[in-house]
Amino acid sequence: xxxxxxxxxxxxxxxxxxxxxxxxxxxxxxxxxxxxxxxxxxxxxxxxxxxxxxxxxxxxxxxxxxxxxxxxxxxxxxxxxxxxxxxxxxxxxxxxxxxxxxxxxxxxxxxxxxxxxxxxxxxxxxxxxxxxxxxxxxxxxxxxxxxxxxxxxxxxxxxxxxxxxxxxxxxxxxxxxxxxxxxxxxxxxxxxxxxxxxxxxxxxxxxxxxxxxxxxxxxxxxxxxxxxxxxxxxxxxxxxxxxxxxxxxxxxxxxxxxxxxxxxxxxxxxxxxxxxxxxxxxxxxxxxxxxxxxxxxxxxxxxxxxxxxxxxxxxxxxxxxxxxxxxxxxxxxxxxxxxxxxxxxxxxxxxxxxxxxxxxxxxxxxxxxxxxxxxxxxxxxxxxxxxxxxxxxxxxxxxxxxxxxxxxxxxxxxxxxxxxxxxxxxxxxxxxxxxxxxxxxxxxxxxxxxxxxxxxxxxxxxxxxxxxxxxxxxxxxxxxxxxxxxxxxxxxxxxxxxxxxxxxxxxxxxxxxxxxxxxxxxxxxxxxxxxxxxxxxxxxxxxxxxxxxxxxxxxxxxxxxxxxxxxxxxxxxxxxxxxxxxxxxxxxxxxxxxxxxxxxxxxxxxxxxxxxxxxxxxxxxxxxxxxxxxxxxxxxxxxxxxxxxxxxxxxxxxxxxxxx
Amino acid sequence: xxxxxxxxxxxxxxxxxxxxxxxxxxxxxxxxxxxxxxxxxxxxxxxxxxxxxxxxxxxxxxxxxxxxxxxxxxxxxxxxxxxxxxxxxxxxxxxxxxxxxxxxxxxxxxxxxxxxxxxxxxxxxxxxxxxxxxxxxxxxxxxx
Numbered sequence: 001x002x003x004x005x006x007x008x009x010x011x012x013x014x015x016x017x018x019x020x021x022x023x024x025x026x027x028x029x030x031x032x033x034x035x036x037x038x039x040x041x042x043x044x045x046x047x048x049x050x051x052x053x054x055x056x057x058x059x060x061x062x063x064x065x066x067x068x069x070x071x072x073x074x075x076x077x078x079x080x081x082x083x084x085x086x087x088x089x090x091x092x093x094x095x096x097x098x099x100x101x102x103x104x105x106x107x108x109x110x111x112x113x114x115x116x117x118x119x120x121x122x123x124x125x126x127x128x129x130x131x132x133x134x135x136x137x138x139x140x141x142x143x144x145x146x147x148x149x150x151x152x153x154x155x156x157x158x159x160x161x162x163x164x165x166x167x168x169x170x171x172x173x174x175x176x177x178x179x180x181x182x183x184x185x186x187x188x189x190x191x192x193x194x195x196x197x198x199x200x201x202x203x204x205x206x207x208x209x210x211x212x213x214x215x216x217x218x219x220x221x222x223x224x225x226x227x228x229x230x231x232x233x234x235x236x237x238x239x240x241x242x243x244x245x246x247x248x249x250x251x252x253x254x255x256x257x258x259x260x261x262x263x264x265x266x267x268x269x270x271x272x273x274x275x276x277x278x279x280x281x282x283x284x285x286x287x288x289x290x291x292x293x294x295x296x297x298x299x300x301x302x303x304x305x306x307x308x309x310x311x312x313x314x315x316x317x318x319x320x321x322x323x324x325x326x327x328x329x330x331x332x333x334x335x336x337x338x339x340x341x342x343x344x345x346x347x348x349x350x351x352x353x354x355x356x357x358x359x360x361x362x363x364x365x366x367x368x369x370x371x372x373x374x375x376x377x378x379x380x381x382x383x384x385x386x387x388x389x390x391x392x393x394x395x396x397x398x399x400x401x402x403x404x405x406x407x408x409x410x411x412x413x414x415x416x417x418x419x420x421x422x423x424x425x426x427x428x429x430x431x432x433x434x435x436x437x438x439x440x441x442x443x444x445x446x447x448x449x450x451x452x453x454x455x456x457x458x459x460x461x462x463x464x465x466x467x468x469x470x471x472x473x474x475x476x477x478x479x480x481x482x483x484x485x486x487x488x489x490x491x492x493x494x495x496x497x498x499x500x501x502x503x504x505x506x507x508x509x510x511x512x513x514x515x516x517x518x519x520x521x522x523x524x525x526x527x528x529x530x531x532x533x534x535x536x537x538x539x540x541x542x543x544x545x546x547x548x549x550x551x552x553x554x555x556x557x558x559x560x561x562x563x564x565x566x567x568x569x570x571x572x573x574x575x576x577x578x579x580x581x582x583x584x585x586x587x588x589x590x591x592x593x594x595x596x597x598x599x600x601x602x603x604x605x606x607x608x609x610x611x612x613x614x615x616x617x618x619x620x621x622x623x624x625x626x627x628x629x630x631x632x633x634x635x636x637x638x639x640x641x642x643x644x645x646x647x648x649x650x651x652x653x654x655x656x657x658x659x660x
Numbered sequence: 661x662x663x664x665x666x667x668x669x670x671x672x673x674x675x676x677x678x679x680x681x682x683x684x685x686x687x688x689x690x691x692x693x694x695x696x697x698x699x700x701x702x703x704x705x706x707x708x709x710x711x712x713x714x715x716x717x718x719x720x721x722x723x724x725x726x727x728x729x730x731x732x733x734x735x736x737x738x739x740x741x742x743x744x745x746x747x748x749x750x751x752x753x754x755x756x757x758x759x760x761x762x763x764x765x766x767x768x769x770x771x772x773x774x775x776x777x778x779x780x781x782x783x784x785x786x787x788x789x790x791x792x793x794x795x796x797x798x799x800x801x802x803x804x
Contacts, residue, residue, distance in 0.1 A: 193734025193741065227738050234742040305746035308753035537761075538699050603765070604698070 058082040066098065074098035074107070077115065090115035094124075104132040113149075125149035136174040143167050147186060163187040164200070172208075177215070179206040186226065200226030200237070214248030232302040238262030250276055264298065265290035282325035292316040292339055310494065311344035316353070332359045350374035352383070357390070364391045378444050379404055386411075393418040400431075405444060407436030407454070416463075426464045432457035438478060450517050452478050461488075468493045479517075481509035481526065498538065504531040508551050521563025525595070526551035541601055541640065549596035549611070558589045559621060559629065566650045567620065567631055570643065591625035597633070607637050697765075700758045707754075710747055720748060721792035721800050726759060726780035727752045731792060731800055755779075 049062040061079025066072065076093040092115045095107040111124035123146045130139045147162035164186035171178045181204040189196035201224045208217035223239040243257035254271040261267070269285035296314040304311070316339030323330045334357040342349035352372020358365045370385035382403025389396050400411035409431065416427035438450040460471035470488035477483075484505045491499040506529040515523045528551050534544040550557065596611040597620050610618035614632045621631035638646075711728070714720040714736075721731040730748045733741045759779060763772040784793040787803055795801045 189734050191734075192730075193732060193736070194730075194745075196734065196738055196741075198738050229733075229738045229741045231733070232742055232745050234739065302742055302746070305742075306749050308749045540699055 066100075072098060095129075104130065104134070106130045122146075123149045136172075138170070138172045140170040141168065147183070147188075159191060160188040175210050177208045179204070179208075181205075194231035195229070197228045198226055200228065208247070211246070214246055216244075216246050218242075218244045232306040233299065234302070235261075235298065245271075250274070251281070263291065264294045280324070282323070284321070284323040286321040287319055289317045289319055289337065292318045292336065312342060313344060314339060314341045316340055328361065330361050333357065334359075347377055348374070350381070357388075359390050361392060364389065366390065367395075376404070378446065379441070380444065393420060404433065405436050405440040407434050409433055424465075427462065429461040429463075430459060432474075450478070451513060452480065454478065463493075467491045479509040479513045482507055483509075500534075500536040500539075502534050504529070504534055506530075508553075511550075515563060521566045522560040522589075523558070523563045523595070524555075525557040525592075526553065526555060527595070543602050545598075545600050547596070547598040550592075550594055557592050557595075557624070559592050559595070561588050561590075564590070564621075564629060564631065569650050570638075570646050590623060590627050590629035592621050592629065593624035594622040596620065601640055604640050605637050606640050606643050608633055608635060697758055697761050700754050700761065704751065704754050704758070707747060707751055711751060714744055714747070715787070715791045718792045718802065719744060721794060722780070722783045722787055724777070724780045724784070724794045724796070724798075726755055726776040726783065728755070729794075 045064075045066045047062070047064040049064075050060065052059040052062065059078050059081045062076065064074065064076045066074045074093075074095040076095075078088070078091040078093075081088040081091055091112060093110065093112050095110040097106070097108040099106045107127075107129040110127045110129055112127065113124040114122065125145050126142065126149075127145075128139075128141045128143075131137070145166045145168075147164040147166055150162065150166060165184045166186075167180075167182040167184075169178075169180045181202075183200065183202040186200040186202060187196075187198045202221065203224070204219065204221045206217060206219035208215040220242045221240070223237050225237045227234070227236045239262065240260045241257060243254050245252065245254040245256070247253070252271075252273040252275055254269070254273075257269045257271070259267040259269065266288040267285050268287075269283065271283040272281040273279075274281050293313075293315045295318055296312065300314075301311060317337040318339070319333070319335040319337070321331075321333040323332075334355070336353050336355040339353040339355070340349070340351040341353055350371045351374055352370075354370045355368070357367040357369075359367070367388040367390055368385065369388055370383075371381070372383045374381045384400065384402045386397055386400045389398070394415070394417050396413070396415040397411055398413065400409075400414070402409040402411070410433075411429070411431040413428065413430040415429075416425055418425050433454055433456045436454040438452040438454055441447075441454055442450040454476055456474045456476050458470060458472075458474055462469050462471065468490040470486075473484045473486035474488065475482055475484050484507075486503050486505070488502045489500075491501075506527075508526050508528065511523040511525045511527050514527075515521055527548055529546065529548045531544050531546040534546075535542045594611050598609045599606040600609075601607075608618065610620045610633055611622060612619050614630075617632045617634040619630065620633050621629060623629040711720060714730075715722075717735050719730065719732055719735040721729050723729045728748055728751050730741075730745055733744065736744055756776075759772050759776045760769070762775050763769045784803075787793055789803050791803050792800050793803050
């Protein structure tokens with residue numbers, strides 16, 4: 001950015017040559033080493049200056065050649081120049097129509113280019129310039145300049161391969177300054193292409209007035225065409241901004257800035273920038289009510305995608321605000337209004353979401369989170385509202401009852417702590433599911449009708465190192481028995497690569513209820529089951545050691561012909577041979593003494609074992625009474641996917657194996 | 661921690677490579693595999709159709725550590741760079757999970773890093789001519 005000249009330039013020694021502006025304006029600290037008339041024409045003047053020192057400008061190795069003072073051509077060369085902390089090397093300036101007189105300096109047709117071979121490959125930067133010492137009026141204009149021509153002057157452009165046209169007009173005197181910058185068809189890219197713009201049209205206008213030792217300024221910008229990619233974000237044009245603030249030697253202050261992003265909403269912001277240290281002192285922003293769908297699609301989802309996090313959709317409105325100072329975030333506000341949020345996989349959907357999160361780094365605050373309804377998988381979730389206690393990076397819920405079907409999900413304690421240094425979360429949870437009827441649950445999950453109710457308690461769970469681990473066990477009462485899930489661990493629970501581990505124990509489940517429920521023939525009795533080392537990835541079993549056996553106790557034990565047929569069908573077409581019924585006849589039910597089957601799943605293959613070895617096979621059902629039955633398995637190994645399809649076929653009643 | 665001997669790592673890598681999606685070009689291997697990698701294989705196979713043009717254009721290259729890298733986004737139209745970055749992030753998440761799962765399946769999670777390196781070399785070896793791969797020096801080269 002160009003700034004007006006110092007309104008009260010320090011006076012330096014006047015050189016002998018006709019260049020009073022140099023001495024007055026720049027304040028030569030070092031000596032003018034050589035002044036020599038070496039031009040071939042008597043009217044020409046050549047100067048060689050070793051160095052110039054000024055708080056804002058330094059230059060070394062300066063040569064100037066004025067062919068015809070008053071109306072001729074002037075050429076300057078700077079071996080090194082430093083302006084406002086930015087260093088330039090080997091700059092060549094040419095000016096046609098150059099004039100120096102009592103009115104000042106005029107260069108109506110000038111150009112700047114980098115010297116040497118690098119400059120020869122690039123177009124020169126055309127400009128016009130005038131300076132009137134009487135009132136300090138300066139005019140600088142650049143019209144139709146190729147963007148790449150700026151690279152000798154704007155160091156940060158180097159390496160960005162800029163293309164496009166730029167017009168600039170700067171008018172300033174000792175009291176005020178005005179700037180207009182227009183960029184057309186701007187194209188640029190970082191070396192890796194992760195920051196790039198194409199076809200961009202940008203207009204910037206600014207005005208400044210001298211106030212005391214500094215300036216008060218107003219600016220407006222309009223990005224009207226083109227596209228910008230700043231990984232992981234991408235945006236098309238449609239951004240307008242206006243701002244005002246102050247500027248002095250130490251600080252650039254943006255007191256009030258307003259940013260309008262088409263399709264998203266408006267943002268009001270402020271900034272204080274330390275010009276000496278080159279870093280922000282403080283900043284803050286407040287948004288208007290933003291379109292949540294656009295914010296989620298254009299800003300949040302790309303950030304999540306770059307971290308391979310799940311996709312989600314959102315509609316509604318959102319508001320955000322934040323304040324940052326002294327190197328850290330001081331407070332943050334996030335609000336959601338009439339929002340609907342759903343993950344793309346369809347696991348979770350919430351609607352009527354109203355959230356208010358007023359976070360403060362130093363003080364405790366309370367957030368509220370209310371939901372009109374939604375669903376978790378196929379389970380409908382009723383409305384709820386919950387206060388969330390916030391204290392720095394520690395947040396928690398003391399108690400929450402979330403309606404699910406005819407029961408509720410109860411949260412007795414939920415705490416989450418964020419470690420900003422490590423960027424990780426830790427947390428703990430205690431709660432459970434209470435009073436959900438299995439009939440409603442089964443219907444919601446599109447499972448066969450079941451009796452009983454679901455109650456599960458989670459005495460404690462912790463989250464650390466991307467792993468959710470359960471303390472104690474979850475107990476579910478179902479089929480008149482109990483199922484206990486212990487050693488539960490979920491790795492990467494919020495990622496697609498999540499992995500689930502647990503040990504499951506079932507005791508005294510009513511076989512008649514179970515088999516009726518799943519249309520698996522009819523077996524009377526009770527059974528116990530252990531599934532040890534169960535490991536799932538995305539609900540696909542990877543490995544387990546499972547064993548099902550009849551429970552000990554005094555209760556009727558029988559198995560129907562249909563159940564025998566279904567058991568045999570699990571072994572495949574040859575499975576029917578495994579059933580030996582004696583006497584078979586037309587009996588529909590058979591007594592049994594023991595029943596048991598085990599499967600060790602590993603590498604996609606289920607390896608079966610039974611109650612005991614039996615010849616070349618293994619005993620699954622040991623009969624008792626008359627008629628009795630023995631079921632012997634010969635299939636030692638079955639592909640897991642094949643087994644699942646057989647179970648599904650049996651339940652669907654499509655397999656009709658024959659019994660001897 | 662016991663390290664997987666280099667030779668064993670190579671043998672293991674060769675053996676397992678036959679079971680998992682070989683460098684993206686070998687789709688015929690996709691039906692085979694240990695169960696732990698089946699789901700990852702499916703996701704990677706689905707994604708391969710979208711990644712292949714990025715490999716061919718040179719926008720994405722195969723790194724020696726078994727990951728893929730958006731090495732030159734500038735080749736792509738501006739509007740496609742965001743999607744390419746997301747594809748690369750998703751592919752790398754699956755590849756990391758794949759190496760971890762293979763190590764687990766072989767009973768030694770500590771092998772993960774060796775398997776990653778072994779696979780990285782194998783993807784590079786199998787990459788067709790014209791794809792960009794990372795040389796031992798770390799520089800990116802177009803495979804002849």
